Amino acid sequence: MNLTFSSNLKQFRDSFLWHSFKNDKVAIVSVVVFLTFACTAILAPVISPYDPYDLVILDIMDSEIPPVWSEEGEERFLLGTDSQGRDMLSAIFYGMRTSLLIGLCAVILQATLGIIFGLLAGYVGGKVDSFLMRVADIQLSFSTMMVAIIMLAIFQASFGTERYNDLAIFMLIMVIGIAEWPQYARTVRASVLAEQEKEYIDAARVLGFSSIRIMFRHILPNTLSPVLVISTVQVANAIMSEAALSFLGLGMPVTQPSLGSLISSGFEFIFSGSWWITVIPGVVLIVLVLVINLLGDWLRDVLNPKLYKG
Amino acid sequence: MSLLQVKDLEVSFKLRTGELHAIRGISFDLNKGERIGIVGESGAGKSVAAFSILNLISQPGYISGGSISYKDHTLSTMSDAELATIRGNQIAMIFQDPMMTLNPVLTIGTQMIETLQAHQKMDKKTAEKEALHRLKQVHIPSPEKRLKQYPHELSGGMKQRVIIAIALLNNPDIIIADEPTTALDVTIQAEIMELLLELCKNNGVSLILITHDLGVVAQTTEKVIVMYAGKIIEQGSTRDIIDNPNHPYTQGLIKALPQKAAPGEMLNQIPGNMPQLDAIPTGCAFNPRCEHTTELCIKTEPELIAKDNRAVSCNLYSERLKHDK
Numbered sequence: 001m002n003l004t005f006s007s008n009l010k011q012f013r014d015s016f017l018w019h020s021f022k023n024d025k026v027a028i029v030s031v032v033v034f035l036t037f038a039c040t041a042i043l044a045p046v047i048s049p050y051d052p053y054d055l056v057i058l059d060i061m062d063s064e065i066p067p068v069w070s071e072e073g074e075e076r077f078l079l080g081t082d083s084q085g086r087d088m089l090s091a092i093f094y095g096m097r098t099s100l101l102i103g104l105c106a107v108i109l110q111a112t113l114g115i116i117f118g119l120l121a122g123y124v125g126g127k128v129d130s131f132l133m134r135v136a137d138i139q140l141s142f143s144t145m146m147v148a149i150i151m152l153a154i155f156q157a158s159f160g161t162e163r164y165n166d167l168a169i170f171m172l173i174m175v176i177g178i179a180e181w182p183q184y185a186r187t188v189r190a191s192v193l194a195e196q197e198k199e200y201i202d203a204a205r206v207l208g209f210s211s212i213r214i215m216f217r218h219i220l221p222n223t224l225s226p227v228l229v230i231s232t233v234q235v236a237n238a239i240m241s242e243a244a245l246s247f248l249g250l251g252m253p254v255t256q257p258s259l260g261s262l263i264s265s266g267f268e269f270i271f272s273g274s275w276w277i278t279v280i281p282g283v284v285l286i287v288l289v290l291v292i293n294l295l296g297d298w299l300r301d302v303l304n305p306k307l308y309k310g
Numbered sequence: 311m312s313l314l315q316v317k318d319l320e321v322s323f324k325l326r327t328g329e330l331h332a333i334r335g336i337s338f339d340l341n342k343g344e345r346i347g348i349v350g351e352s353g354a355g356k357s358v359a360a361f362s363i364l365n366l367i368s369q370p371g372y373i374s375g376g377s378i379s380y381k382d383h384t385l386s387t388m389s390d391a392e393l394a395t396i397r398g399n400q401i402a403m404i405f406q407d408p409m410m411t412l413n414p415v416l417t418i419g420t421q422m423i424e425t426l427q428a429h430q431k432m433d434k435k436t437a438e439k440e441a442l443h444r445l446k447q448v449h450i451p452s453p454e455k456r457l458k459q460y461p462h463e464l465s466g467g468m469k470q471r472v473i474i475a476i477a478l479l480n481n482p483d484i485i486i487a488d489e490p491t492t493a494l495d496v497t498i499q500a501e502i503m504e505l506l507l508e509l510c511k512n513n514g515v516s517l518i519l520i521t522h523d524l525g526v527v528a529q530t531t532e533k534v535i536v537m538y539a540g541k542i543i544e545q546g547s548t549r550d551i552i553d554n555p556n557h558p559y560t561q562g563l564i565k566a567l568p569q570k571a572a573p574g575e576m577l578n579q580i581p582g583n584m585p586q587l588d589a590i591p592t593g594c595a596f597n598p599r600c601e602h603t604t605e606l607c608i609k610t611e612p613e614l615i616a617k618d619n620r621a622v623s624c625n626l627y628s629e630r631l632k633h634d635k
Contacts, residue, residue: 198410200414205397208396211390
C-alpha cells in the first residue's frame with residue numbers, strides 16, 4: 001500500500017502538471033493564498049477569537065470600533081467591529097466559510113446536472129439532444145441573477161423570513177446550482193461529440209459494454225479537462241453570485257453572514273466613516289475570487305494540449 | 311452448418327439527398343476455424359460489411375435487407391442488449407489504428423479487466439491473472455509492467471498486440487480484423503500478422519481479415535472475397551484466386567502488385583477510380599475501367615455465377631462458361 005503511494009507520488013512529481021506548477025510564480029502564489037483561505041474557512045470555529053453567531057457575547061458598547069492600526073482601535077478587535085459590536089475578523093472567517101461552502105456545493109450541483117445532461121445529449125443524440133439543448137438555450141436566455149432573484153423572493157415570501165433564514169444556505173446552493181448547469185452541459189456535449197468519433201468508443205461498443213458504462217467510464221474521463229477548467233471559474237462566479245444576492249438582501253441572513261452579507265451590512269455606515277465594515281470583507285472577497293480565477297487560467301494553459309510547450 | 315452466415319446482406323445510408331446503397335447484396339459463409347479475407351479498394355464496402363456483422367453501423371446507415379446469422383442467433387434483428395452478450399465475447403473486432411482504439415485515460419490493465427468482467431463473473435484478482443496470461447500470449451515484454459501503463463506509453467506495435475490480447479480475452483469464436491496492420495510499420499506488420507495467425511490457429515478462432523493487401527491475404531487466409539462497389543465480384547479459395555484470377559478487376563489487382571514489375575519499370579495500375587456510390591454505372595459497375603468492356607457489360611449487370619467452389623460476377627466469364635458447354 002505504502003509502496004503504491006510513494007510510486008504515485010513519484011509519478012506526480014515527474015508529471016507535466018507539477019513541472020509547470022513549479023515554474024509558474026502566479027500559480028504558486030494563488031495556490032498558497034487559496035489554501036490559506038480554505039484552511040481558515042475550515043478551521044474558523046477553532047481559530048476565530050469570538051463566535052459571531054453567539055448573540056450573547058455581543059456588546060453594543062463595542063460597536064463600530066475601527067481596526068487596530070487606527071487611533072481608536074482596540075487590541076481586542078484586530079479588524080474592528082461592526083454596528084452590533086461583532087468582531088470583524090471572526091465574522092470574516094465565518095463568512096468565508098459560508099461563501100466557499102455555497103460556491104463549492106453550487107458548482108458540484110451544476111456540474112452533476114450539466115455532466116449528466118451533456119453526456120445524454122451528446123451520446124444519445126437526436127431528439128433527446130435537441131430537447132435538452134433547447135432547454136439549455138432557454139435557460140441561458142434568462143440572466144442568472146434574474147432567475148435567482150425571482151426564485152429567492154418567492155421562497156422568502158412563501159416560507160416566511162424566520163424559516164427562510166434556516167434554509168437560506170440550501171436555497172442559495174439550489175438556485176445558483178440550477179441556474180448555471182447549461183454552461184457545463186454545452187461544454188460536455190461538445191467534447192462528447194468529438195470523443196464519440198474516435199475509434200476507442202467503437203472498440204468499447206464492440207467489446208459489448210453497456211451504454212451507461214461507455215458514457216460514464218469511457219467518454220466522461222476524456223472530457224474532464226474542460227470541465228475542470230470551467231469548474232474553477234464557476235466556483236468564483238458562484239461566490240460572486242452569492243455575494244451579490246446577499247448584498248441585495250436575498251442571500252444569507254445577517255445572523256449567519258457570508259462575505260456578501262457582511263459587505264451589505266456595512267454599506268449603510270460607509271458614509272458615516274465606518275469604512276472597514278464594508279471594505280475589509282470586500283477585499284477578502286476580491287482576493288478570493290481573483291486567486292480562483294488565476295488558478296483556472298493556469299489550469300487551462302496546462303490542460304490545453306495545443307499550448308503544450310514541454 | 312456454418313458458424314456465421316451472411317445472406318443477401320444489403321446496407322444503405324439514408325441521406326438528405328436520397329439513399330446510398332453501400333452494400334448491394336453479399337452472401338458468404340464462415341466455418342469454425344476458417345480464415346477468410348475480404349479485399350477491395352477503399353470504398354468497396356469492406357469495413358461496412360464488417361461493422362454490419364456486429365450490427366454496429368451508426369446512423370444514418372442501417373441494414374436494409376438480408377440477414378446475418380451466427381450459430382442460432384440472427385444478429386441483424388437482435389436488440390442492442392442481446393447483441394452486447396455476443397460482442398466482445400463471441401465475436402471480437404480489431405480495428406485499423408491501434409493509436410485510437412485504446413481509451414487514452416485508462417490503464418491497459420483496467421481496460422482488460424473491464425472487458426473480462428463485462429462478460430464473465432470474475433473477481434479482480436482472477437481477471438488480472440487472466441489479463442497477464444493473455445499479454446504473455448501476445449509476446450509483450452515485461453507484461454506485469456504494461457498492466458499499469460497507459461496507452462501512450464506503448465509503441466504502435468505493442469498497442470496492436472494489446473488490442474489482440476483484448477480481442478482474445480473472452481475466447482471468441484470469430485475475430486474480425488479491419489485492416490489490422492495498415493497503421494503500422496512494415497516490419498511490425500509481418501510480426502503482427504504472424505501473431506494473429508498463430509493465435510487463431512492455436513485457439514481455433516475463425517478470422518475475417520479485411521485488407522487491401524493481397525500479400526497479407528495470400529499468407530494468412532484460406533478463402534478470399536473480392537469486393538467492388540458494394541458487391542462481391544469474385545470469391546473462392548485464396549490459392550485459386552491468386553494463381554488464376556477470373557475477374558478482370560482481380561486480375562488487375564494482382565498485376566498491380568509491386569513484385570510484378572521489374573526494377574525501373576512503371577507499376578501496373580487499373581485506370582480510374584471506384585465509382586461514387588450515388589453514380590454507379592449501369593450494367594457491370596466495373597465497365598468504365600475494364601479493358602474488356604463489351605456492349606453487353608454496359609447494358610446488363612452480371613450475376614455471381616458459382617462453379618467448382620468459385621464464384622465470379624463477370625459477363626465475359628459467363629459467356630465463356632456458356633461457350634465451354
